[in-house]
Amino acid sequence: MTTHRDTAEQVDRVKGVEVHPVAGHIGAEITGVDLAGPLDDAVVALVRETMLRWKVVFFRGQELDHQGHVALARRFGEPVVLGRRGSASPSDFPEVETTADRLELGGRFGMEHEEWLQRRRHTLLRGWHCDHGARIDPPAATILRAETVPLYGGDTTWANLAAAYAGLSAPVRAFVDGLRAEHRLGVGYQPRPGDDGYVRHLLDHQVASVHPLVRVHPETGERVLFVNGYYLEQIDEVSRPESAALLEMLLEQAVRPEYTVRFRWEPGSVALWDNRATIHLAPSDNAHLGFPRTMHRVMLAGEVPVGVDGRPSEPVTGTEVGRW
Numbered sequence: 001m002t003t004h005r006d007t008a009e010q011v012d013r014v015k016g017v018e019v020h021p022v023a024g025h026i027g028a029e030i031t032g033v034d035l036a037g038p039l040d041d042a043v044v045a046l047v048r049e050t051m052l053r054w055k056v057v058f059f060r061g062q063e064l065d066h067q068g069h070v071a072l073a074r075r076f077g078e079p080v081v082l083g084r085r086g087s088a089s090p091s092d093f094p095e096v097e098t099t100a101d102r103l104e105l106g107g108r109f110g111m112e113h114e115e116w117l118q119r120r121r122h123t124l125l126r127g128w129h130c131d132h133g134a135r136i137d138p139p140a141a142t143i144l145r146a147e148t149v150p151l152y153g154g155d156t157t158w159a160n161l162a163a164a165y166a167g168l169s170a171p172v173r174a175f176v177d178g179l180r181a182e183h184r185l186g187v188g189y190q191p192r193p194g195d196d197g198y199v200r201h202l203l204d205h206q207v208a209s210v211h212p213l214v215r216v217h218p219e220t221g222e223r224v225l226f227v228n229g230y231y232l233e234q235i236d237e238v239s240r241p242e243s244a245a246l247l248e249m250l251l252e253q254a255v256r257p258e259y260t261v262r263f264r265w266e267p268g269s270v271a272l273w274d275n276r277a278t279i280h281l282a283p284s285d286n287a288h289l290g291f292p293r294t295m296h297r298v299m300l301a302g303e304v305p306v307g308v309d310g311r312p313s314e315p316v317t318g319t320e321v322g323r324w
């Protein structure tokens with residue numbers, strides 16, 4: 001039984017494929033698609049359309065391997081080939097980044113997970129991010145697949161930044177439309193004298209861009225509140241206290257529960273999200289449980305963001321279009 005108008009329309013379009021929205025503003029589960037099999041163009045078009053409409057789409061019980069994951073990504077765009085990946089990533093597939101959390105930063109930089117958490121000066125709000133948001137051309141989309149997941153805990157949450165923008169009052173929308181802000185990798189870490197390891201790495205590999213605070217989505221034309229807690233350093237042309245207060249207000253708006261969806265992973269679950277219209281929050285409720293959690297990620301190349309006034313983002317340091 002389907003009750004949603006969109007669902008009914010889409011069931012008619014591709015036989016056997018159903019779209020089930022799971023929250024009011026964001027998230028839809030798609031059933032009846034085998035992502036490992038050859039995909040009809042009509043299915044690809046439906047998935048893309050659903051992603052643009054619902055910002056993140058979920059599939060369950062999929063049997064993708066690395067090769068299938070990359071092949072799937074190619075149907076939706078150009079997979080990013082990462083210059084640097086975590087040590088758990090498969091060497092044969094440079095597009096695939098594997099995270100086996102807890103081990104990740106420790107393995108790469110010798111920093112214990114507990115220390116890493118302590119050294120973040122993030123509030124919880126600061127964990128919200130889009131992938132690689134400090135780049136001049138952040139990825140257009142991300143495809144994340146779960147291999148091993150905790151028995152409980154470890155959910156991911158996404159927020160719809162177009163809905164968050166639309167939910168602002170008209171005077172505030174008009175105000176933020178004209179603003180720009182600097183996004184910088186590592187803005188949330190507290191450096192100390194003599195730092196080495198991960199913080200040193202961040203300081204030596206700075207990535208920063210100035211992005212419009214409101215981005216016009218290149219495919220939907222929607223205005224998107226381009227904020228996140230992880231990269232956003234400072235709003236341009238306003239004082240630091242003004243910037244801090246504005247950012248807190250806008251971030252709280254962005255992650256209001258009504259603009260979010262939370263996904264419970266199972267082995268074989270796949271999430272595909274529009275990285276231009278969402279931010280997400282990695283789980284923080286599973287590290288203490290000790291369950292393994294292994295996820296594989298492929299990102300799709302994105303374009304340089306453009307503001308309401310038509311001005312594109314500008315690189316500040318360590319970032320070049322298409323160069324990873």
Ligand SMILES: [Fe+2]
Binds near residue numbers: 129130280
């Ligand atoms: Fe992420």
